[in-house]
Each structure stands twice: as structure tokens, then as C-alpha cells.
Amino acid sequence: MSDAGGGGSEEYKREESVALLVIVSLAALSLLSLIAAFAYYCYITRKVSRRLHSLQPPKRSGSPPAPPPRAPPPPPPQQQQQGKESPSSNSASDGAGAAAAGMAVVVAGERGVQVFSYRQLHAATGGFGRAHMVGQGSFGAVYRGVLPDGRKVAVKLMDRPGKQGEQEFEMEVELLSRLRSPHLLGLIGHCSEGGQRLLVYEFMANGGLQEHLYPNTGSCGGISKLDWDTRMRIALEAAKGLEYLHERVNPPVIHRDFKSSNILLDKDFHARVSDFGLAKLGSDRAGGHVSTRVLGTQGYVAPEYALTGHLTTKSDVYSYGVVLLELLTGRVPVDMKRPPGEGVLVNWVSINIR
Numbered sequence: 171m172s173d174a175g176g177g178g179s180e181e182y183k184r185e186e187s188v189a190l191l192v193i194v195s196l197a198a199l200s201l202l203s204l205i206a207a208f209a210y211y212c213y214i215t216r217k218v219s220r221r222l223h224s225l226q227p228p229k230r231s232g233s234p235p236a237p238p239p240r241a242p243p244p245p246p247p248q249q250q251q252q253g254k255e256s257p258s259s260n261s262a263s264d265g266a267g268a269a270a271a272g273m274a275v276v277v278a279g280e281r282g283v284q285v286f287s288y289r290q291l292h293a294a295t296g297g298f299g300r301a302h303m304v305g306q307g308s309f310g311a312v313y314r315g316v317l318p319d320g321r322k323v324a325v326k327l328m329d330r331p332g333k334q335g336e337q338e339f340e341m342e343v344e345l346l347s348r349l350r351s352p353h354l355l356g357l358i359g360h361c362s363e364g365g366q367r368l369l370v371y372e373f374m375a376n377g378g379l380q381e382h383l384y385p386n387t388g389s390c391g392g393i394s395k396l397d398w399d400t401r402m403r404i405a406l407e408a409a410k411g412l413e414y415l416h417e418r419v420n421p422p423v424i425h426r427d428f429k430s431s432n433i434l435l436d437k438d439f440h441a442r443v444s445d446f447g448l449a450k451l452g453s454d455r456a457g458g459h460v461s462t463r464v465l466g467t468q469g470y471v472a473p474e475y476a477l478t479g480h481l482t483t484k485s486d487v488y489s490y491g492v493v494l495l496e497l498l499t500g501r502v503p504v505d506m507k508r509p510p511g512e513g514v515l516v517n518w519v520s521i522n523i524r
């Protein structure tokens with residue numbers, strides 16, 4: 171009996187130590203998983219902050235040292251010559267002149283954006299009166315205004331509360347305060363007071379390209395007055411805007427909402443790319459992609475991005491192709507009121523050019 175009792179207690183002890191071993195192993199495993207998760211979190215945080223800080227266009231002479239940029243592709247001979255002849259055109263203040271000369275002006279981070287009070291912008295736009303309103307987009311209404319120093323501005327007033335609007339506002343300020351090119355719309359300043367979010371841009375006297383391509387649907391009325399040469403120049407300048415984002419900035423910036431209404435025209439019909447709220451920093455590996463939620467505008471989103479969520483600079487190139495087709499054909503990307511087979515511009519063109 172005593173033997174049986176001794177055997178039982180030994181067995182009990184053995185079970186106890188096995189249980190202890192299991193508990194200790196489980197605890198060690200959980201600790202290891204926690205450490206691994208924390209290390210991964212630190213890695214991701216560092217990667218994101220490194221990418222944001224490395225978002226520097228090529229260094230401008232005289233500016234403080236920046237991280238080594240991606241070597242810009244050799245400019246066409248005409249650009250090189252103009253660059254040599256007029257080194258002073260590498261400044262922010264003469265962007266328009268340089269735009270006309272087809273040169274990229276890079277002064278990122280040097281001419282910071284201004285912070286405005288709501289009162290200042292209220293006064294500049296005549297109290298956001300209807301007479302000052304020049305357009306309405308998904309972010310909010312756009313108002314024409316004049317700053318006390320006489321500069322004409324366009325003020326975008328966010329009327330979409332919520333996370334998406336807030337993210338778009340932050341991305342627009344973050345990117346446009348670092349990037350400068352005569353082919354991108356310049357951000358003059360912003361205002362963030364309470365729940366109010368406002369963006370202040372250079373005023374583009376001729377508004378969005380879309381309004382000139384389809385005047386019947388806009389305020390212009392009548393047939394488009396854009397002549398062929400102007401259309402081709404707009405296409406070239408918009409391409410230069412994209413080229414700057416994709417090739418001259420490291421990591422590249424993917425616009426993600428490139429479309430005709432985001433190409434704005436100044437008084438001489440020079441084009442600038444606008445609206446960076448949906449932009450993403452791309453992969454710096456050649457041909458690399460970033461996986462992300464599919465966002466953009468119907469008719470302009472690249473099919474492979476729509477299907478896989480893999481976003482690359484090529485996704486913008488697809489959207490650019492759609493804009494080019496709009497310029498060539500004068501048709502909107504999607505119009506289901508058209509005869510069967512003609513509703514989607516890309517399909518209609520690809521069937522007809524075979």
C-alpha cells in the first residue's frame with residue numbers, strides 16, 4: 171500500500187513539474203512574441219519616419235546639405251542650355267518664368283508655408299461670400315481672395331469633417347511644403363483652427379482644365395476654345411509635373427488622383443498639377459509597389475491598381491494617359507449616356523485604334 175502511495179506522489183510530482191514546464195514555456199513564448207511584436211513596431215515606425223525625412227528633392231546650390239537625392243535624368247539640351255544661361259531662375263520667386271522655360275525649380279523646404287488665422291482668410295475672401303466662390307470639390311468649396319500684400323490666392327475651405335478630410339489636409343501640407351516645381355501648384359499657407367481646415371494656394375486665373383475641355387457642363391458655356399497647341403503644351407507641362415514627382419523626388423511621390431480637374435491653368439494657360447491629398451510615397455526600388463487601399467477617381471484609376479491594390483508610379487502614368495485621351499478627343503473618361511461601347515473612353519479608343 172505504502173509503495174503504491176509513494177508511486178502516486180511521485181507521479182503527482184512529475185505531473186506538477188510537467189505542468190510547471192508547460193507554463194514556463196508558454197510564458198517564455200508569449201514574452202518572445204511580445205518582444206518580436208515590439209521590435210517589428212519599432213522597425214516600421216523608424217522606416218516610416220526615415221522615408222518622410224528622406225523626402226527631399228535634389229539639393230539646390232547654396233542650400234543646406236540634404237540626403238543624397240536620386241540622380242535626375244539628363245534634361246533635354248534646350249533645358250540644359252537655359253539652366254546655364256540663367257542660374258538665377260533656380261529660385262522660388264521666378265517659378266512662372268522657369269515654367270515658361272520648361273525648367274524644374276527645386277527649393278523644397280526653403281520658403282516655408284505661412285500659417286494663417288481664420289479671421290485673416292475670412293477677410294481675404296470677403297467672408298467666404300458666394301461671389302468669391304470659384305469652385306467646389308470633394309474637400310470643400312474654393313474661394314478667390316486677396317492677401318493684404320496684394321497676392322491673389324485661392325482658399326479651400328474643408329467642409330468634410332472626419333478622418334479622410336483630415337488626412338488629405340495633412341498630406342497636402344506635408345508634401346507641398348517640401349516640394350517646389352513650376353509644374354506643381356504652390357501652397358502659400360494653411361489654417362488649422364478648432365475644427366476649421368483651410369488651404370491657401372496660388373490663384374490660377376483659368377481654373378481647372380476640365381472646365382475648358384467640357385465648357386457645356388461648367389460655367390464657361392459653349393464649345394471648348396482650347397486650341398491644339400495649347401492642349402499639347404498643357405499635356406507637356408502636366409507630364410513635367412508628374413516627372414518631377416516620380417523621378418526627381420526620392421522616394422517618389424505617387425499622386426493617386428491625377429485627372430483633368432487637378433490640372434490648373436494660370437492666366438496664360440500654363441498648367442500646374444494640384445491636389446496631393448491622396449498622394450502616397452512610393453517604393454524607391456525600381457518597379458516596386460506599395461500595397462494600399464484603392465482610392466482615386468472613377469475612369470482614371472489604373473486597372474492593375476484597382477484589382478490588386480498595388481500602387482506604383484505607373485498608376486499615375488495610366489491616369490495621365492486618360493487625361494491625354496481627354497485632350498485628344500474632348501470626351502470625358504466615363505459617360506454612360508453615350509451609345510453602347512462608347513461609354514468608357516479607354517475602351518472606346520482601344521477598340522477604335524486597332
Ligand SMILES: Nc1ncnc2c1ncn2[C@@H]1O[C@H](COP(=O)(O)OP(=O)(O)OP(=O)(O)O)[C@@H](O)[C@H]1O
Nearest residue numbers: 305306307308309312324371372373374377378431
Ligand atoms: N488654386 C486655384 N486657383 C483657381 N481656381 C481653383 C484653384 N483650386 C481650385 N480651383 C477651382 O475650384 C474647382 C474645384 O477644385 P477642387 O480641387 O476642390 O475639386 P475637383 O478637383 O474639381 O474635384 P475633387 O475634389 O474630386 O478632386 C476647380 O475646378 C477650379 O475651378
Ligand SMILES: [Mg+2]
Nearest residue numbers: 307431432445
Ligand atoms: Mg482638385
